[in-house]
Amino acid sequence: MSAPLPASPHGHPELAVAWVLHGLEPDEAALFAVHLAECPACRRIVAETEEVTTLLGSAVEPVDPPTSLRDRILAEAAPADDGEASLLASVDSKAPSSEGVVPLRRPERGGWIRRTTALLAVAAVLALVVAVGVLIAANRSLAEQRDAAAAEAARGAEVTQVMDAASQPGVPHAVLATPQGEFVGLVVDRGHGPEMLASGLAPNDPDHTYVLWGLAGGTPVGLTAFGMSGSGPVVQSVPSVEAAGPFAGFAVSLEPGHTVPATPTQVVASGRTAG
Known part of the structure; x- marks a missing residue:
């Protein structure tokens, strides 16, 4: 994403949610931040997503991570084993020595995992935003109906009071x-x-x-x-x-x-x- 984002009355939900979850690349995040200042729809989506993530964070009771988690993280970040290291060294030694040739590099561990996790999180939060939006709209509709019924009941009570007063002796x-x-x-x-x-x-x-x-x-x-x-x-x-x-x-x-x-x-x- 290098060109400025096009304006949209519905905003860009995927990018907005990913921006809240810090799932965008640095250049993507910078471009989206510029777009956010000019897009009310995206600002609304960002606000709703932040509200949802806050609700989710407060709804889950914090627990201490298991002791095995540290060992798993260290194992994931450890260098390649001897067999893999030997294979990479063998490939590098057979590659032509030339300034125009880029040496083979081992893919960064966890990169695609982080990207996939971010995309899955975006999809999950988008679904939650939609669900919460539906619930908020339903609650507003129920509140409006309740307020209308209360206003109608209050007006009915006023009518009854005026009619009753007119029937009382001595009331002008x-x-x-x-x-x-x-x-x-x-x-x-x-x-x-x-x-x-x-x-x-x-x-x-x-x-x-x-x-x-x-x-x-x-x-x-x-x-x-x-x-x-x-x-x-x-x-x-x-x-x-x-x-x-x-x-x-x-x-x-x-x-x-x-x-x-x-x-x-x-x-x-x-x-x-x-x-």
Whole structure:
């Protein structure tokens, strides 16, 4: 590998894993280090591989190597035996003496073993990276589903609380209905400011928003803007505003833009306060 690595949206997994495991030749490692600085995909693979190797290292309990291991290593590194040495000397003595002839050299012991071991380790860690990636994706999917279910349950609890409060004697509330009498929501004050429950309103497009209005002395007061991505229900607290006395009623309008205007444009629902 002498030319610069080509860019790839998926990176170079084999080289990235081998780089983490120190399985590349020095020139390969140098070129890959340059490529790594410019390749987000390879940096991601390197980070995932380092995470996997860390997990593997912490998952295995360290043990002392057997005493025979030292003897085996020394035997592997020892010079060739007398028969092999004699054969090499005989071949060297018969080779022509010439400056253009390269003398026969005995292959380095363990070189191909180290290379093969590194390649096998790369393949094993690649498989682990893929497996761990699948598990991480599955865990994220389960977490997202769990969070969505929890959010749905919390919203359901809020809806139940607002509905229950509206049915209690003495709790101020207003039933919001369209001019055709269709129920689209509630506004309830449980003692800490108005809360709105919207349900049944048509989803607004990106260029419009809904606005809740409080009616005080016949003058509408813009309270809050809200959106409907579906039919609901949506529970939203209403910011406190200064008004002359409690609101006698509430209304909902559909407005262009995303802010509360000075006066309502298109009123789609309203209701008087009771309780």
